Amino acid sequence: TGLFGIVSTVRALAICHRIIERSTPARLRGLQALNLGLEQDIDALIDAQGVFLDLILRQQIDDIRHGRPVGNAVEVKRLSRRDRAQLHTALRSVEHLDDIARTLLFKG
Secondary structure, eight states: HHHHHHHHHHHHHHHHHHHHHOSSHEEEHHHTTTOOSSSHHHHHHHHHHHHHHHHHHHHHHHHHHHTTOOOOOOOOSSSSSHHHHHHHHHHHHHTTTTHHHHHHOOOO
């Protein structure tokens, strides 16, 4: 859920602000370069995307290794305390994604 929210929101913001970058982190850095505000929120979204991708890919590798169907879900119960803390921080970063989008859509 968190990853899709970031990617789709940032894609819309990139279109709105004519950012031609293709990767989500590059689009987010493009938004920062416009000095529209919310720099800390944008940094947090870049970090959150990295956490989500890392956890999903590790889960998929584990699923393949154990012959389970591969998907996008992460078994949170199996995460270490450190990974859970990172996931919690990442989820908090996307909690207000709608507000961030609204703010950045109408600036510039």
